[in-house]
Amino acid sequence: MKFTDHLQLMQSLPQSDLPTDEPLILASGSPRRAQLLKAAGYEFLVQPASDEAECGLCSRETAPELVARYAYRKAADVALKIQGKNKTGLVIGADTVASVYGQILGKPTDQQHAESMLRRLSGRRHDVYTGVCVWSVATNRCVVEVVRTELKMKPLTDSMLANYLESMMWEGKAGAFGFQDGNDWLEIVDSGSESNVVGLPMERLAEIFADFDTLAKAINPFGENPPLSK
Numbered sequence: 001m002k003f004t005d006h007l008q009l010m011q012s013l014p015q016s017d018l019p020t021d022e023p024l025i026l027a028s029g030s031p032r033r034a035q036l037l038k039a040a041g042y043e044f045l046v047q048p049a050s051d052e053a054e055c056g057l058c059s060r061e062t063a064p065e066l067v068a069r070y071a072y073r074k075a076a077d078v079a080l081k082i083q084g085k086n087k088t089g090l091v092i093g094a095d096t097v098a099s100v101y102g103q104i105l106g107k108p109t110d111q112q113h114a115e116s117m118l119r120r121l122s123g124r125r126h127d128v129y130t131g132v133c134v135w136s137v138a139t140n141r142c143v144v145e146v147v148r149t150e151l152k153m154k155p156l157t158d159s160m161l162a163n164y165l166e167s168m169m170w171e172g173k174a175g176a177f178g179f180q181d182g183n184d185w186l187e188i189v190d191s192g193s194e195s196n197v198v199g200l201p202m203e204r205l206a207e208i209f210a211d212f213d214t215l216a217k218a219i220n221p222f223g224e225n226p227p228l229s230k
């Protein structure tokens with residue numbers, strides 16, 4: 001089933017009770033993440049992390065390591081601001097990239113960059129990784145996890161590429177392509193998570209909320225690396 005159908009069948013996205021009574025805060029400016037949370041029935045506030053949360057390159061970092069670190073940094077950025085105002089919040093940070101043959105594809109900077117990403121993905125199997133961090137300001141604990149979805153992209157002809165590039169739908173999307181854009185270019189391998197591809201693994205998020213007490217790790221105020229649960 002396509003993501004667009006999922007939005008119509010809102011009840012098909014899982015929802016769990018929140019593990020604390022803090023307000024849920026989405027630390028992301030991604031319209032897709034907000035749509036997914038809303039479609040699942042969560043009530044939440046949106047407070048995007050500052051751009052600096054998404055920086056600090058480590059050349060040896062793998063795609064899952066990178067998305068875990070960025071998800072953690074985005075959640076931390078917002079959690080610390082909330083804490084500074086003596087407020088509480090259950091903060092969700094997330095980061096999504098595509099990866100093909102070990103090469104990490106983030107958001108394209110311009111049309112040329114988008115074209116080179118799409119040519120790399122054309123006709124190939126690749127992975128989309130989303131890192132997710134759920135951070136409870138009140139209890140000073142968080143869960144950081146990474147979900148992988150394997151995809152197969154059809155070989156793209158020059159005219160398919162040109163039309164898509166012209167549509168500008170690639171803007172702001174990791175790997176320069178939106179699974180939800182209504183094309184049938186992508187097939188999910190082994191029934192992986194569709195919502196994970198679009199920016200938030202809703203199935204795993206519901207499990208994280210349900211098992212938060214078991215999964216959550218204490219937050220180390222001096223730690224740069226995310227405390228991964230597994």
Ligand SMILES: Cc1cn([C@H]2C[C@H](O)[C@@H](COP(=O)(O)OP(=O)(O)OP(=O)(O)O)O2)c(=O)[nH]c1=O
Binds near residue numbers: 032098178198
């Ligand atoms: C692979 C893929 C990604 N995406 C989107 C999800 C994310 O919004 C974006 C990846 O960029 P991110 O840096 O993960 O998120 P963002 O910049 O949109 O928002 P923020 O940093 O504030 O959290 O790509 C799709 O919409 N469809 C897709 O098929």
